[in-house]
Amino acid sequence: MTTYAKNKVIIQSHDDKTTQVLSGLDFSTFQLTITKNEAYQLDFTANDDGSVGFNLLTVENIVIYDGQKYVIKQVTDDNTDGKHTITVTAMHIFYQLNNIFQFNVKTGDNSFTLTQALKFLFNGVSGGYSYRINGTFNSSKTLTDFGNTSVVEGLSTLKDAFNVYAIVPDNMTINLYDEKSYVKKTYKAFRYRHDTSSMQLQYDSSTMVNRVQAVSTAETPAFKPFIVQDNDSINKWGVHDGARVESDSITDTNAMKTLASQSFILEPTISITVVSTENDGVAIGEQWHVLLPDSALSTAVEVVSVVTMPLATTAVQVTLNNNRSNFLDAQRVKSEDLKQASGKSSMPMWVIGEV
Template sequence: MKDKIIVKNKDYAEPLNSVLIDSFQVTKTVNQSWQIQFNAYDDKSVAFSLLQAQNSILWRGQEFIIKQIQPTYANSLNTTQVTATHIGYEVQRVFQHNVNTGTKTYSVNDVLSFYLNGNSFDYTWEVRGSFDNQQIENLGNANGQDMLSKITSTWSNAIITFDNKKIIVYSSDDYYQDKGKVITYLGNTNQVQLTYDSTNLVNKLYCISDNSGDENSKPAFNPFYVQDDESIKKYGLYEGNPVSDNRFNNADAMRQYALSQLQPEPSLSIQVQFNANNEDIDTGEIRTLIIPELNLTTKVTVTQVTLYPLSDTQQSQAQLDNTAKTILNYNNSLQNALSGHVDTTTNINTTISSAIASNQDEINKINSALKQQSQAVTTDNGTITYTLNTGVVYVYCNFTDIVANKTSFNVPNGFVPNNTINGSLVINESGTNYIINYTISSTFDIKSIYSLQNESVTELNNQATGNFSYLI
């Protein structure tokens, strides 16, 4: 089973069966982090006892190292929150004490080889894509994490990811791939948040030759400015701090670098929450973002994901890029929308008044129809009552002698939701908490019932009462 979670140390490797599945979270951010987090309850197993710092979690073929554990004791139940980071980041254990003194020219592979060749922790590497050689001063006397930072700061198009202890450095052109998938507002997502921020706007920079601390050496080039005239025309002048870098010993190279450091447009951050928990999305994807209300269709790259791969209820989330083209498309959409609003503003009050007057009778009929309906289904295993009130179905449950994974109630016509609803209901009966996992489609199906009592979680055939609600 690909989703089996294994906990291991140097002596044992055991499957962990006490994970609370809705809490199991995977987060991945380009060039920053890759980790899993979850809560587990104490089922007195060897696996639970292995949830200790620096032990490993194996999941979907990748190894993660436990970095944080947070035990909690409440209501006679012992649970532990676990945070584990990908073993690739343990490359910080590699330390290169030697130093290549002076300013020298390196490829990405040269840097990786200098730090990792012959390391005692079994880290390997691979470079995918094309990178220009760059100059680096005094390389070495640092650990493997500093090596990764040196690569991403020296090569702005470098993307670093891992396959266990293999470090893979991609060029951005090789990492980001368009597989033809889309993100559509009111399609596979009902929530798209766009954050437009001009705090770090910079459209002019002063470039200075770096003499590397030698006051007597001659500058490689005379100081000069670079600027973005279109940005200055649109927003006014925003000058950043002077730029100097000893990697560039001629004005043309420095000019190209400085232009890449400008931020002539406000940044655009896009966050998406998908309608389904099983949205198959990962960093490195290029997707088409469609927001019909803005007439916006643009390509975006996925730079961060938060996934709940074991849950039936938690929704996948993604952070999208803020490339110059995306921002331009967004600006054009806003401008077109503004023009359309201006054209219709003079008639809007008349239009609204007319619409209300012509539809008031229909509104009254709808409200009357939704006031309240109620139906009940009774079986040998219990009773379930459905009450419809202003668009919300309230489901009142009275279950007796339920057999887990077998109980099913027919849902009355008129109360069937448009889509399957999966949920987990926690109720309290005589001091004992019960977790009822259920699915609603054309039937109401009890998937399982667990009792939380005396520091244990037990799947059982027992009594449970409670109520909950869902939107139709």
């Protein structure tokens, strides 16, 4: 593929016959959003300068930026007060796989390795797409009636079945990673008021699960339905039921308990969002530290989303992962803050959950 300067935005017709630099781009509107396993997207507005590039801004044409191809999916053609602009949303070319299907089906229950499942999913798929496995996925999994699906939906099925940590497109090559191969330690830190102007911590208990029902769905059930629960989490947070866990092949109740417990989310999650000046120095998959000196919070976090305006500003909005260790670090700090606040107050205090 032709190499283009990073600060150039190229527009290409979907038949590859016409390629032009977008000279009318409003740099202040150019936004790149990358979120792990979710979004690879460009948004921008261009002014009508009569150029070929401007007139190529129509759906299904290609935007090329920083070596990656994005397909224009939404266009707003705006004429206001004598000014003609076009606003564009373009999705990474990976998402064309939403509209490319594997129509064949492996009927019934079939055992696959990840390599075998990907080979089946991509067999005969048009468009020149390929895949690459990064890391170790040794175990085989049983997939039921696998096929008759878009490739993106098929990849989602494999992600869940094989515990694929991240799916990252590189143009038409789809990379699948285990956690060890994906997360990169940087030994860098976001320090509030030093290189980070804004830091938000969002807590969420809505996804918690600490009790489920285990059910055998074999033709002759191997055991009666029973409850699997985590008592420590229930004692701390109350009961949070999840969907029942079924298996038509497990006959041992201990093995079923292990399977059921894999659906647990025992603590609330925490999502940390920061605004940093480290524009070129932040990428998804990197591990940073977050430091909030006023409350002594220090926790290791993975960058899961980056939103940048790379052609207009050095500021970058970064969302960091919400795992159990991050939540416990934050809770430790909040407990200390509560103790200090309680010691300073001479007024009676309300305690949540008690009257």
